[in-house]
Amino acid sequence: MSRSIAYKQKARRLAAEGGRPGSAATLRKRIARDFKRHKFKYLIVLPVLIYFILFHYKPMYGIVIAFQRFRASVGIAGSPWVGFDNFARFLQDPYFWQLLRNTFTISLLTLVFSFPAPILLALLLNEIRVRWFKRTVQTISYMPHFIAMVVACAMIKAFCQTNGIFNDIIALFGGTRANLLSNTSLFYPIYILSGIWQGVGWNSIIYLAALSGIDQEQYEAARVDGAGRLRQMISITLPGLLPTISMLLILNLGSILNVGYEKILLLYQPLTYEVADVISTYVYRKGLLDADFSYSTAVGLFNSVVNLFFLLVANKISKKMGQSGLF
Amino acid sequence: MTRTKVRMRRRKRKNGKDLLFNVILYLLMIGLVLVTLYPMWYVIVLSFSNSTDIAKYTGLVLWPEQFTLGAYKMVFEHPLIVNSFKNSVLVLLGSLPLSLVMTVLCGYFMACTGMMFKKLVVALILFTMFFSGGLIPGLLNVKDLGLYDTLLALIIPGCLSVYNAIICKTAMEAIPDSLKESAYIDGANDFQVLFKIVLPLVKPTLAVLALYYGVARWNDWFTASVYITESDLLPIQNIIRAVLLVNDVSLSSAGFDNFDQYSEGLKYAAIVVSTVPVLCIYPFLQKYFTKGVMIGAVKG
Numbered sequence: 203m204s205r206s207i208a209y210k211q212k213a214r215r216l217a218a219e220g221g222r223p224g225s226a227a228t229l230r231k232r233i234a235r236d237f238k239r240h241k242f243k244y245l246i247v248l249p250v251l252i253y254f255i256l257f258h259y260k261p262m263y264g265i266v267i268a269f270q271r272f273r274a275s276v277g278i279a280g281s282p283w284v285g286f287d288n289f290a291r292f293l294q295d296p297y298f299w300q301l302l303r304n305t306f307t308i309s310l311l312t313l314v315f316s317f318p319a320p321i322l323l324a325l326l327l328n329e330i331r332v333r334w335f336k337r338t339v340q341t342i343s344y345m346p347h348f349i350a351m352v353v354a355c356a357m358i359k360a361f362c363q364t365n366g367i368f369n370d371i372i373a374l375f376g377g378t379r380a381n382l383l384s385n386t387s388l389f390y391p392i393y394i395l396s397g398i399w400q401g402v403g404w405n406s407i408i409y410l411a412a413l414s415g416i417d418q419e420q421y422e423a424a425r426v427d428g429a430g431r432l433r434q435m436i437s438i439t440l441p442g443l444l445p446t447i448s449m450l451l452i453l454n455l456g457s458i459l460n461v462g463y464e465k466i467l468l469l470y471q472p473l474t475y476e477v478a479d480v481i482s483t484y485v486y487r488k489g490l491l492d493a494d495f496s497y498s499t500a501v502g503l504f505n506s507v508v509n510l511f512f513l514l515v516a517n518k519i520s521k522k523m524g525q526s527g528l529f
Numbered sequence: 530m531t532r533t534k535v536r537m538r539r540r541k542r543k544n545g546k547d548l549l550f551n552v553i554l555y556l557l558m559i560g561l562v563l564v565t566l567y568p569m570w571y572v573i574v575l576s577f578s579n580s581t582d583i584a585k586y587t588g589l590v591l592w593p594e595q596f597t598l599g600a601y602k603m604v605f606e607h608p609l610i611v612n613s614f615k616n617s618v619l620v621l622l623g624s625l626p627l628s629l630v631m632t633v634l635c636g637y638f639m640a641c642t643g644m645m646f647k648k649l650v651v652a653l654i655l656f657t658m659f660f661s662g663g664l665i666p667g668l669l670n671v672k673d674l675g676l677y678d679t680l681l682a683l684i685i686p687g688c689l690s691v692y693n694a695i696i697c698k699t700a701m702e703a704i705p706d707s708l709k710e711s712a713y714i715d716g717a718n719d720f721q722v723l724f725k726i727v728l729p730l731v732k733p734t735l736a737v738l739a740l741y742y743g744v745a746r747w748n749d750w751f752t753a754s755v756y757i758t759e760s761d762l763l764p765i766q767n768i769i770r771a772v773l774l775v776n777d778v779s780l781s782s783a784g785f786d787n788f789d790q791y792s793e794g795l796k797y798a799a800i801v802v803s804t805v806p807v808l809c810i811y812p813f814l815q816k817y818f819t820k821g822v823m824i825g826a827v828k829g
Contacts, residue, residue: 259657265663431547489664499663
């Protein structure tokens with residue numbers, strides 16, 4: 203019985219590979235046979251392919267307007283070509299260095315502060331022995347992830363207003379009330395801390411999952427040797443998380459220019475552009491508010507290409523380090 | 530001093546250390562819970578307050594000065610808010626089935642083996658995760674297809690997430706091959722295998738994906754800010770943004786004679802009403818969520 207299935211599977215596999223090895227099937231015949239054998243599978247993926255072509259690959263063709271002086275009235279076909287003018291304009295833009303600096307600053311701050319926070323939370327949650335308490339903390343800490351960005355930013359704004367709670371605290375210690383969101387030196391702390399509030403619980407899930415894979419006998423051995431809880435956490439739990447940490451770190455490095463522009467768009471204001479404006483928000487302003495389509499697309503393309511470069515480098519590093527890499 | 534005594538003393542010291550550790554641990558966690566919950570509680574309190582009280586609140590606000598449902602009454606009658614709710618619900622109802630169907634089709638193809646062009650097709654799909662046309666080419670494309678300023682622009686363009694498709698694919702791959710094999714031997718085609726064998730087995734994953742898509746859609750404001758200009762087509766998040774964050778639209782009094790009394794609370798009541806559905810659903814599906822995240826992150 204099982205042998206007959208095995209034979210059938212083998213026959214199917216051989217057929218899929220285009221007949222027996224040695225049978226001189228031409229490429230066209232093999233393709234025809236492949237389509238015939240898997241016609242339903244190709245039929246199933248057809249709507250998906252149409253979707254990707256229409257909504258992902260067609261816009262990619264639209265990138266050519268970065269090399270034009272695009273006018274909507276005449277379309278891509280009628281607009282004049284200008285070569286790399288738009289890119290040159292961006293490199294000479296007085297904003298260029300500021301945008302680059304802000305983008306990298308926000309990315310690095312996120313990496314240094316927001317990235318380790320869920321690791322710490324997972325380590326602490328792992329130490330809680332009272333099950334119901336652990337579950338409750340987890341459930342509550344996931345909550346902010348489900349709150350819409352708009353709502354979260356509205357809360358941030360309410361708390362930072364002159365009569366908000368942070369100003370009440372400042373006033374209590376004798377400070378003067380001011381709108382904290384228009385203060386350039388406070389933008390990063392507000393952005394990072396609220397980001398931790400939003401994501402720390404949800405992002406700890408993956409580390410908690412990795413924790414369940416750690417060999418419990420190690421703890422037993424450590425206890426016999428007289429190691430305390432803190433010592434066990436540092437010497438057993440943390441090393442157990444390292445593979446997950448390094449994988450996520452590499453993923454994060456690969457998207458270093460992908461800062462949370464949605465949140466910045468909601469929180470920044472002309473007073474804080476100096477520190478908060480990043481490449482993506484500049485693309486949004488130039489493109490949608492100033493309707494400078496070609497220039498905005500050029501800046502966006504610059505961003506995508508640099509991003510892709512970082513991703514490939516990060517992937518290479520991860521492969522060098524013996525990790526599986528993304529592709 | 531005998532050996533046992535030394536050991537006992539050591540254990541005592543360790544217990545003291547562990548106790549301190551526990552105290553700090555539990556205090557930290559309670560702190561985290563309070564910091565997480567307070568902002569939400571603050572919004573809820575404000576939504577039950579009237580404008581004069583809201584202007585007076587300072588410091589930790591724990592309870593509304595005078596409890597009132599006025600703001601909520603107004604939320605459910607204010608034409609702009611009610612209309613944006615309707616838009617959000619319409620978008621959700623339209624996009625959820627579409628997203629799920631596309632995800633299942635995409636996931637099934639990626640989970641199948643043996644096709645000559647599988648690698649090529651999968652590469653085409655995965656490439657879109659790392660590179661895209663960008664904001665303006667996307668906008669021109671939507672205009673080109675005649676979707677600009679319609680609710681369809683919020684439904685179709687982002688209906689398939691590759692990340693979610695990978696989660697779906699991983700779940701489908703976990704189904705033993707022998708199940709599908711035996712169906713093929715009985716003469717079933719891929720549609721029958723997909724609908725009769727694969728889909729019933731990945732139902733839990735589909736529930737998670739439906740929630741991922743639903744929450745993302747419901748909370749999305751960015752897409753509408755790019756593709757929609759007509760104010761009566763905007764979803765709820767964009768109204769909240771316009772009223773609370775940008776201040777470029779103040780809610781019109783819309784004929785309410787007691788409007789000023791609740792105009793502040795109205796903003797917060799709108800937030801609560803828009804957030805409560807999401808927060809109510811998720812505790813029940815928490816364990817599935819965890820599973821979905823794991824699959825996507827570990828094996829993706």
